[in-house]
Amino acid sequence: MQNIKEYQLIIIGGGPAGLAAAVSAAKNGLNDILIVERDKYLGGILNQCIHNGFGLHYFKEELTGPEYSKRFIDLLADTSVEVALDTMALNLENSEDWRYVHVMSSSDGYRILRSKAVILAMGCRERTRMNIQIPGTRAAGIFNAGQAQLYVNLEGYMVGKKVIILGSGDVGLIMARRLTLEGAEVVACVEVMPYPGGLNRNIVQCLQDFDIPLYLSHTITDIKGRNRVEQVTVQEVDQNGKPIAGTEIYYDVDTVLLSVGLIPENELSREAGVTLDPRTSGPIVYENKETLARGIFACGNVLHVHDLVDFVTEEAESAGHAAACFVRDGGCVTEDANIISLKTDSNIGYTVPQQIRIDDVEKAVRVFFRVRKIFKEPSRIVFRDQSNSEIASFKRPFMFPAEMENVNLPRQLLENISGTELTVSVEG
Amino acid sequence: MVQEIICIVCPRGCHLKVDPENDYEVTGNSCPRGIPYGKAELKNPTRVVTSTVKIKGADLTRCPVKTDQAVPKAKMQEVMELINTITLEAPVRVGDVITKRILDTDANLVVCRDIS
Numbered sequence: 001m002q003n004i005k006e007y008q009l010i011i012i013g014g015g016p017a018g019l020a021a022a023v024s025a026a027k028n029g030l031n032d033i034l035i036v037e038r039d040k041y042l043g044g045i046l047n048q049c050i051h052n053g054f055g056l057h058y059f060k061e062e063l064t065g066p067e068y069s070k071r072f073i074d075l076l077a078d079t080s081v082e083v084a085l086d087t088m089a090l091n092l093e094n095s096e097d098w099r100y101v102h103v104m105s106s107s108d109g110y111r112i113l114r115s116k117a118v119i120l121a122m123g124c125r126e127r128t129r130m131n132i133q134i135p136g137t138r139a140a141g142i143f144n145a146g147q148a149q150l151y152v153n154l155e156g157y158m159v160g161k162k163v164i165i166l167g168s169g170d171v172g173l174i175m176a177r178r179l180t181l182e183g184a185e186v187v188a189c190v191e192v193m194p195y196p197g198g199l200n201r202n203i204v205q206c207l208q209d210f211d212i213p214l215y216l217s218h219t220i221t222d223i224k225g226r227n228r229v230e231q232v233t234v235q236e237v238d239q240n241g242k243p244i245a246g247t248e249i250y251y252d253v254d255t256v257l258l259s260v261g262l263i264p265e266n267e268l269s270r271e272a273g274v275t276l277d278p279r280t281s282g283p284i285v286y287e288n289k290e291t292l293a294r295g296i297f298a299c300g301n302v303l304h305v306h307d308l309v310d311f312v313t314e315e316a317e318s319a320g321h322a323a324a325c326f327v328r329d330g331g332c333v334t335e336d337a338n339i340i341s342l343k344t345d346s347n348i349g350y351t352v353p354q355q356i357r358i359d360d361v362e363k364a365v366r367v368f369f370r371v372r373k374i375f376k377e378p379s380r381i382v383f384r385d386q387s388n389s390e391i392a393s394f395k396r397p398f399m400f401p402a403e404m405e406n407v408n409l410p411r412q413l414l415e416n417i418s419g420t421e422l423t424v425s426v427e428g
Numbered sequence: 429m430v431q432e433i434i435c436i437v438c439p440r441g442c443h444l445k446v447d448p449e450n451d452y453e454v455t456g457n458s459c460p461r462g463i464p465y466g467k468a469e470l471k472n473p474t475r476v477v478t479s480t481v482k483i484k485g486a487d488l489t490r491c492p493v494k495t496d497q498a499v500p501k502a503k504m505q506e507v508m509e510l511i512n513t514i515t516l517e518a519p520v521r522v523g524d525v526i527t528k529r530i531l532d533t534d535a536n537l538v539v540c541r542d543i544s
Contacts, residue, residue, distance in 0.1 A: 064540045066522075070541070152480075155489065201439060201441045308439055403441075
């Protein structure tokens with residue numbers, strides 16, 4: 001029998017979520033923590049996000065991605081947290097007392113580790129051409145925006161000379177600017193939805209600054225090219241997303257970047273029997289980021305896709321704190337009657353957390369969510385209990401699907417609701 | 429004429445109104461940082477430039493860099509051209525100044541990642 005190495009806490013992923021979770025768990029009294037990271041460096045996706053704008057909420061200053069992650073790598077250096085770089089977590093098993101993490105690396109081979117608690121911080125990955133089924137040839141020159149970002153920013157390779165971008169997610173917008181500054185011509189950004197997928201500020205500073213047109217309610221309907229991409233067809237779509245005949249625009253380009261969404265990377269979670277929420281593609285979690293599998297916590301983009309790293313950090317700190325409490329005193333155990341499920345109306349895509357154990361809420365619980373359409377007029381986010389009484393309401397001047405919203409629900413309000421369900425809705 | 433612009437100081441993206449005929453008065457901002465941004469955006473728009481430079485003597489071949497202050501928008505392309513001529517030697521530390529007062533602006537070009 002192989003000697004199984006034990007930890008109090010294993011964190012899978014050394015990006016912004018894993019780093020902040022580790023620092024927080026260490027600060028809350030754990031001294032036997034391991035971060036498993038498959039890359040050769042800590043920092044995750046932030047290493048290739050060389051643009052600025054990170055940290056405005058958390059540090060009240062504007063940092064680039066590498067600078068933001070350095071803040072946490074430096075904090076980590078003052079703790080006893082162990083880091084296994086270039087190490088892939090292959091499998092996660094859950095049992096009553098232990099979580100088993102199977103890992104593989106060139107230096108140490110195949111190992112089984114176990115810990116009292118696990119924090120999932122694996123992040124997300126990009127949707128690909130296969131996911132959205134764009135017709136056309138299989139020419140070279142079709143990249144995911146994040147993949148192109150890695151080539152350009154970390155490896156120093158340009159991906160093309162004349163580029164079209166499908167999808168207006170933040171990564172695509174950032175790459176429009178980046179490729180333009182590096183000398184490429186970005187002919188257009190094309191978005192199938194009637195509203196942009198990325199933040200307003202990125203539309204301004206990445207597209208408008210460089211006179212790159214943004215076509216809303218348009219999509220790519222054909223890609224032509226023998227070896228390399230040669231021509232792309234763009235068409236307007238109707239309300240059902242169907243291309244409208246006669247609206248074709250042809251672009252002679254050599255490169256297509258896809259910025260068409262991110263999917264939380266939850267293979268390990270599934271293997272461990274963690275229940276996922278089809279709306280987020282991430283685990284269902286309680287108020288403290290514990291999944292429905294006891295002792296397994298989740299934070300960052302593996303839980304739900306964020307638009308700001310600052311909120312990832314905050315979420316990860318909360319998960320780190322909760323994991324430390326779990327290891328020290330067994331965490332929160334409560335009766336079903338004291339668990340509130342959050343439901344959503346059709347205007348709201350999801351909430352995180354999805355469940356709240358009232359006993360575990362100290363003063364208030366922060367609820368994150370996204371709206372599913374643009375609200376240009378002032379509206380209210382309303383929480384109603386099962387007797388349809390309004391428990392809480394929060395005013396917003398406007399809301400966009402691209403921007404994650406959050407509200408603080410005070411414990412006091414949760415204690416007096418009727419039933420065990422709260423429905424979140426948008427009302428005028 | 430009053431111009432409507434979107435503030436890019438933070439991700440909130442406030443819709444600012446700037447009036448050039450009234451001393452560039454800014455309205456629609458939800459925080460004080462929107463005021464200087466709104467004025468500058470009409471008078472002399474500026475942006476922070478971020479890019480990478482080559483680096484030798486390390487596993488990594490590119491080092492991220494930025495201007496530590498915003499530079500005039502009109503000078504961005506020139507700043508990029510200058511950045512593309514630079515090669516660093518490892519080790520470098522976050523904040524190391526590569527070029528002082530780049531192109532006679534108030535901004536220095538600085539290193540954004542520790543690379544050894």
